[in-house]
Amino acid sequence: MATAGQFTQLPRIRRIEMREIVKRFPGVLANSKVNFDINAGEVHALLGENGAGKSTLMRQLYGLYRPDEGQILIDGQAVEFHSPADAIRAGIGMIHQHFMLVPTLTVAQNVALGLKSSREPLLDLDRVSARISELSQAYGLKVDPSAYIWQLSVGEQQRVEIIKALYRGASVIILDEPTAVLTPQEVNDLFATLKRMVGEGHGLVFISHKLHEVMEISDRVTVLRDGQTIGVRRTKEVTRDELVKMMVGREVKPLSPQPAKVGAVRLEVKDLHAMGDRGTEMLRGVNLQVHAGEIVGVAGVSGNGQRELAECLTGLRKATHGQILINGEDMTHAPLLKRMAAGQAYIPEERMRDGAIREFSVQENLFLRDHSAPQYRRGVFLDFSRMAARTRQMVDEFNVKTPRLDTPLKNLSGGNIQKLILARELSRKPMVLIAAQPTRGVDIGATEYIHKRLLEQRAAGTAILLISEDLDEIRTLSDRIAVMYEGRITGIVERDQATVEQIGLMMAGISKEEALQHHSAAEHS
Amino acid sequence: MTEILSAAVIVGILTSAIRLATPYLFASIGEAFAQTSGVLNLGVDGIMLMGAFSAFYVTLHTGNVWLGALAAMAVGLLMGLLMSLISVTFKAEQGISGIGLYMFGLGLSSLLFKVLVGTVYTISGFPVVKIPFLSQIPYIGQIFFQHSLPVYAAFLLVPLAWWLLDKTTWGLKIKSVGQNPAAADSLGVNVDRVRYFSVCLGAVLAGLAGASLSTALVNLFQENLTAGLGFIAVALVYFGGWRPLGILTGALLFSVVNAFQLWLQVLGVNIQSDVAVMLPYLLTIAVLAFSMNRVRQPAALNKPFERGEN
Numbered sequence: 001m002a003t004a005g006q007f008t009q010l011p012r013i014r015r016i017e018m019r020e021i022v023k024r025f026p027g028v029l030a031n032s033k034v035n036f037d038i039n040a041g042e043v044h045a046l047l048g049e050n051g052a053g054k055s056t057l058m059r060q061l062y063g064l065y066r067p068d069e070g071q072i073l074i075d076g077q078a079v080e081f082h083s084p085a086d087a088i089r090a091g092i093g094m095i096h097q098h099f100m101l102v103p104t105l106t107v108a109q110n111v112a113l114g115l116k117s118s119r120e121p122l123l124d125l126d127r128v129s130a131r132i133s134e135l136s137q138a139y140g141l142k143v144d145p146s147a148y149i150w151q152l153s154v155g156e157q158q159r160v161e162i163i164k165a166l167y168r169g170a171s172v173i174i175l176d177e178p179t180a181v182l183t184p185q186e187v188n189d190l191f192a193t194l195k196r197m198v199g200e201g202h203g204l205v206f207i208s209h210k211l212h213e214v215m216e217i218s219d220r221v222t223v224l225r226d227g228q229t230i231g232v233r234r235t236k237e238v239t240r241d242e243l244v245k246m247m248v249g250r251e252v253k254p255l256s257p258q259p260a261k262v263g264a265v266r267l268e269v270k271d272l273h274a275m276g277d278r279g280t281e282m283l284r285g286v287n288l289q290v291h292a293g294e295i296v297g298v299a300g301v302s303g304n305g306q307r308e309l310a311e312c313l314t315g316l317r318k319a320t321h322g323q324i325l326i327n328g329e330d331m332t333h334a335p336l337l338k339r340m341a342a343g344q345a346y347i348p349e350e351r352m353r354d355g356a357i358r359e360f361s362v363q364e365n366l367f368l369r370d371h372s373a374p375q376y377r378r379g380v381f382l383d384f385s386r387m388a389a390r391t392r393q394m395v396d397e398f399n400v401k402t403p404r405l406d407t408p409l410k411n412l413s414g415g416n417i418q419k420l421i422l423a424r425e426l427s428r429k430p431m432v433l434i435a436a437q438p439t440r441g442v443d444i445g446a447t448e449y450i451h452k453r454l455l456e457q458r459a460a461g462t463a464i465l466l467i468s469e470d471l472d473e474i475r476t477l478s479d480r481i482a483v484m485y486e487g488r489i490t491g492i493v494e495r496d497q498a499t500v501e502q503i504g505l506m507m508a509g510i511s512k513e514e515a516l517q518h519h520s521a522a523e524h525s
Numbered sequence: 526m527t528e529i530l531s532a533a534v535i536v537g538i539l540t541s542a543i544r545l546a547t548p549y550l551f552a553s554i555g556e557a558f559a560q561t562s563g564v565l566n567l568g569v570d571g572i573m574l575m576g577a578f579s580a581f582y583v584t585l586h587t588g589n590v591w592l593g594a595l596a597a598m599a600v601g602l603l604m605g606l607l608m609s610l611i612s613v614t615f616k617a618e619q620g621i622s623g624i625g626l627y628m629f630g631l632g633l634s635s636l637l638f639k640v641l642v643g644t645v646y647t648i649s650g651f652p653v654v655k656i657p658f659l660s661q662i663p664y665i666g667q668i669f670f671q672h673s674l675p676v677y678a679a680f681l682l683v684p685l686a687w688w689l690l691d692k693t694t695w696g697l698k699i700k701s702v703g704q705n706p707a708a709a710d711s712l713g714v715n716v717d718r719v720r721y722f723s724v725c726l727g728a729v730l731a732g733l734a735g736a737s738l739s740t741a742l743v744n745l746f747q748e749n750l751t752a753g754l755g756f757i758a759v760a761l762v763y764f765g766g767w768r769p770l771g772i773l774t775g776a777l778l779f780s781v782v783n784a785f786q787l788w789l790q791v792l793g794v795n796i797q798s799d800v801a802v803m804l805p806y807l808l809t810i811a812v813l814a815f816s817m818n819r820v821r822q823p824a825a826l827n828k829p830f831e832r833g834e835n
Contacts, residue, residue, distance in 0.1 A: 064711070064832060085713025100708035102701045104821075112694070113701050114712035121693045164712070 021070035045218035063087035093165025184504030263292030266463035272322035284487035297478030343431030398423035415446025541784035552758035555730025562723035563703035567623025570755025571630020576735025581746035601732020605725035616829035703823030
């Protein structure tokens with residue numbers, strides 16, 4: 001067991017090599033003879049689509065899984081990890097994508113968890129807190145040791161995770177999609193910390209599918225695809241397009257939307273208020289208009305009311321005050337069916353919870369809503385042959401890769417499930433589309449396809465509200481960008497009016513006027 | 526009605542209440558350990574019955590109440606291991622396995638009683654130990670300091686449990702395993718081991734709860750001696766918000782009501798005895814309906830842990 005005190009030692013691992021790693025899960029070959037190595041003092045990015053096997057590979061390095069074949073060498077010596085405890089002892093730390101923190105405990109308690117105390121069996125939180133403060137200072141990781149985790153912002157929680165690893169004396173640290181939940185400013189802070197860590201001699205593994213971040217922070221890049229190593233490159237010697245090609249296996253052309261042909265107001269939200277699940281007010285006066293033929297993107301850090309807004313619009317959550325109008329008709333308290341009849345479609349954020357039924361077949365999921373439409377009925381019975389014909393047509397049209405129409409949905413990949421939901425929602429030719437996180441957890445190929453379909457729908461005159469935490473997605477697709485902060489729209493900007501930094505400032509609560517005056521050094525994309 | 530409010534009666538009620546709180550405290554504090562680690566053990570009543578029978582039987586034959594208590598702890602440990610095996614290792618639905626454990630304990634204790642004992646005997650259980658000086662204080666002395674050892678032990682358990690949960694590294698592990706087992710696992714904490722420990726500790730205490738009933742409170746055993754007391758103990762954990770002090774409050778509330786209804790019957794107050802007996806149970810429902818505090822509930826309660834699922 002690592003003890004408090006080791007963290008002051010200098011990083012001691014010089015090189016880790018993973019050789020010919022094979023990892024199988026039932027029905028899936030997650031890693032197929034993968035090679036990967038990491039040196040002290042460098043950031044090695046591990047790039048790949050969802051499901052490419054990045055996290056699986058690193059979970060083996062951290063002792064969470066055991067490789068079926070292959071070897072892990074630390075400074076030339078073969079090691080075998082049976083649990084994270086072994087990896088921690090060897091000097092490896094991991095910052096998980098979903099933070100591994102206990103929200104009801106304090107920062108110090110979370111750091112002390114699993115460590116021997118200096119006054120065993122009693123906890124020694126004062127001493128732990130003092131050392132946390134030392135580490136905070138040394139690495140520029142500001143955090144209050146006595147704060148409860150649930151009180152902290154996502155960025156602060158991530159700092160706690162990094163401190164946890166450093167406290168245990170980790171010299172190689174794996175960061176699994178560390179920027180997924182951060183604002184652009186927080187990303188900058190994180191990168192500053194990472195550079196400091198590299199300067200101290202730590203080796204960092206940076207797992208990501210975001211190219212510009214990989215280009216910015218890493219020294220080397222290994223690309224994985226379908227569980228295989230596609231290649232290793234020095235970041236300086238490779239271009240973004242090359243990396244995309246390695247990742248996806250083909251060229252991906254950037255989208256260039258045509259100018260919008262904006263029509264009448266289709267969706268209007270006036271001073272909308274609503275409560276969140278915890279009984280606090282999550283929407284505090286949202287005002288918004290979406291016109292026919294335009295995409296309005298709602299940007300914001302997760303938890304600022306985006307989910308509640310989508311749920312109010314679709315009728316899944318009760319508005320406590322304000323109005324929702326579809327084509328000028330008051331729908332604030334209308335039941336879901338009435339909203340659908342008015343031409344509203346919905347791509348939910350949690351597709352497996354709100355959008356589809358895992359155990360149902362592809363066909364059943366496509367007919368979740370329209371099963372009682374007259375054309376698919378014969379008296380009280382369902383007309384299965386017609387339903388099958390229609391399903392076949394939609395599956396082909398929307399490029400859903402499924403072995404059969406009666407395949408249970410849970411056997412499909414995230415991208416294909418999302419395409420299926422898209423097929424169900426878009427085939428109704430909606431007047432208004434609410435798309436919440438339409439490409440979260442979806443691979444580049446499917447993302448590209450979904451983006452293309454959304455733009456087609458825009459050209460067909462649908463009013464689209466796109467809610468996304470992916471700022472790149474918002475900036476690529478939206479004609480106007482509404483930034484949400486603490487339950488309000490703090491500003492609406494035209495697509496080209498604001499830089500990433502400026503939108504980031506607005507996401508952090510800075511007003512539009514102030515944010516637009518902020519002249520940032522350079523634009524990212 | 527005047528005699529109900531006389532000083533002697535009030536002291537009598539409170540003295541009984543302290544005594545009656547004993548099994549609640551043992552069982553609830555024990556269950557709090559299991560639940561804090563994320564395992565809902567609904568089998569408490571079954572373990573209590575087995576503990577009560579073992580303590581009674583061993584005491585009956587050896588004349589040694591200490592051996593009886595030891596037997597109850599051993600039987601509790603065995604049943605705790607069984608519960609852990611089913612719910613932690615085999616990851617079965619905890620609620621269902623707990624009910625199974627209860628029925629197993631109820632059936633087996635009844636069977637053993639019929640086969641090995643047959644009729645109701647009284648035994649000489651733990652003697653009353655008067656605490657020097659303190660027991661001489663008027664009223665207070667009689668209420669708090671003239672009890673048998675298990676009663677004192679049950680009350681000492683409250684600060685002890687608080688200390689273990691809040692001040693020690695083990696307590697931190699137990700809490701984190703119940704709130705976010707994946708986080709604990711990622712820091713090298715052996716989730717299953719902590720849960721085994723907590724469930725077994727709880728079961729040993731449930732065994733003692735049974736022993737306190739059969740060798741300190743009523744000094745006899747009969748079929749279904751606990752009459753569902755173990756389920757109230759589970760409810761008390763929710764009522765107490767998973768904190769020893771909250772559980773103490775709840776246990777005292779119930780034992781006071783219980784003592785009150787017993788005295789009502791003793792004094793021959795003209796209400797149906799069935800109605801009086803129902804009182805604590807009605808109170809359970811009412812209190813739980815209004816006091817439920819889910820904020821403190823262990824987030825992983827009732828959820829078996831499997832590595833790599835997130």
